[in-house]
Amino acid sequence: MPDLTTQQNGGPAHGGPQTRTESQLRKLDGIKWSKYGDAVIPAWVADMDLAPAEVVTDAIQRVLDLGDFGYNFADVDQLLPLFRQWQDRYHHWSPEESESALFCDVLHAIDIALWLHTKPGDGVVLLTPVYPPFIGAVNGAGRKIVSVPLTQPDWTLDAERLAAAIDENTKVLLLCHPHNPTGRMFTQPEREAIAEVVLANDLLLISDEVWGDLLHDGPGASSESPDRGRHVPMASIDGLAASTLTVTSASKSFSLAGLRCAVAHLGHHGLRAQFQELPKHFLGAVSTPGAAATAAAWSQGHEWLDQTRSFLTDRLDQTMTLVESRLPGVTMRRPEATYLAWLDVSELTPVIGSSPAAWFLEHGGVALGEGTDFGPEGSGFVRLNFATSPAILDAIVDRMATALDSA
Ligand SMILES: Cc1ncc(COP(=O)(O)O)c(C=O)c1O
Incomplete structure (x- = not known):
């Protein structure tokens, strides 16, 4: 395949996002570009194809240049104050440093919270379809999934269905907010319905807000909601912080997942006490490069992120246009958040079968996420994943269209 160079909207402003060419991306050992080999264009796992922010590479370069690989807590010590400032600036929420803690990644904090707060057989509510590791975390811990399907076609929350799903064994609501894979930003009434159910049933709300920075503005984003385009942390809702564990990281906004650094606000008193009682080394620790990168992102990454958000909204517009013009039978609801397009290909089932991602991989050479991995509602x-260059995005949809044309 020819190298797909970047032009048009991919052209970076200084300090802003830089796209990478296909040949640059194919040199990476990361899972996204290496799993399926050179014949396939990957658009599956949620990593961006952008070059890292310069402030991030500078921070890691400094660690390298100094050879500063011994015990080093300077970067780590900055993280909780920076987390608070970042949340305050972007989301008008100011999580107390004394109530927050570092984790190796977001799933690490979720797993531990499930183990500490629930016992085998307890129910954990998931709003489905949902990020597959949530399903794995609940099953892996031997807890019971209480699935509350979101309502199609807009994947809205049915508050009555949520309330009716809870019984005395239900202990946790594990929320993806904003929501992966649908890209929903839950509206104020939906957030309030969640809060009401959590408080009425004394649930622990685990709110994974790793996508909270990546909201889209622009035509079609959200509805007439007063907070259109703004992420509202669940713990900032009146009275809810004491029931909530908020987990997040810079790993989606700055594509740092491999560096392993996350933070949680332990608003729930009982859970905070349980975490504080754990042996000192039980939670592991954040590495110097992970801490340096996250600290740089949260202290100096504003300009990069602001430009990246508008780059991603341009890619969203491009994806919508391409899907509409090139993929008849495929429909796409415009997500308010994330860089994920959740494509309805159900009309094509008679042609491509019930494992559509496997079909596009085999017939189109494109790796997508399989809907049923997100639960049966993803069928x-x-x-x-549209966080790539305009040229690569064109090529992804072109391959899908060509495969469908010859089916
Ligand atoms: C909802 C959600 N949570 C967590 C993660 C991953 O976070 P981490 O690698 O820090 O565990 C992802 C990655 O795509 C995600 O979509």
């Missing part, structure tokens, strides 16, 4: 859907 007839595929997830496409």
Whole structure:
């Protein structure tokens, strides 16, 4: 395949996001570009194809240049104050440093919270379809999934269905907010319905807000909601912080997942006490490069992120246009958040079968996320990661269209 160079909207402003060419991306050992080999264009796992922010590479370069690989807590010590400032600046929420803690990654904090707060057989509510590791975390801990399907076609929350799903064994609501894979930003009434159910049933709300920075503005984003385009942390809702564990990281906004650094606000008193009682080394620790990168992102990454958000909204517009013009039979609801397109391909089932991502991989050479990995409600859907260059995005949809044309 020819090298797909970047032009048009991919052109970076200084300090802003830089796209990478296909040949640059194919040199990476990361899972996204290496798993399926050179014949396939990957659009599955949620990593961006952008070059890292310069402030991030500078921070890691400094660690390298100094050879500063011994015990080093300087970067780590900055993280909780920086987390608070970042949340305050972007989301008008100011999580107390004394109530927050570092984790190796977001799933690490979620797993530990499930183990500490629930016992085998307890129910954990998931709003489905949902990020597959949530399903794995609940099953892996031997807890019971209480699935509350979101309502199609807009994947809205049915508050009555949520309330009716809870019984005395239900202990946790594990929320993806904003929501992966649908890209929903829950509206104020939806957030309030969640809060009401959590408080009425004394649930622990685990709110994974790793996508909270990546909201889209622009035509079609959200509805007439007063907070259109703004992420509202669940713990900032009146009275809810004491029931909530908020987990997040810079790993989606700055594509740092491999560096392993996350933070949680332990608003729930009982859970905070349980975490504080754990042996000192039980939680592991954040590495110097992970801490340096996250600290740089949260202290100096504003300009990069602001430009990246508008780059991603341009890619969203491009994806919508391409899907509409090139993929008849495929429909896409415009997500308010994330860089994930949740494509409804159910109309094509008679042609491509019930494992559509596997079909596009085999017939189109494109790796997408399989809808059913996100739960049975994902049947007839595929997830496409559009955080790539305009040229690669064109090529992804072109391959899908060509495969369908010859089916
Ligand atoms: C909802 C959600 N949570 C967590 C993660 C991963 O976070 P981490 O690698 O820090 O565990 C992802 C990655 O895509 C995600 O979509």
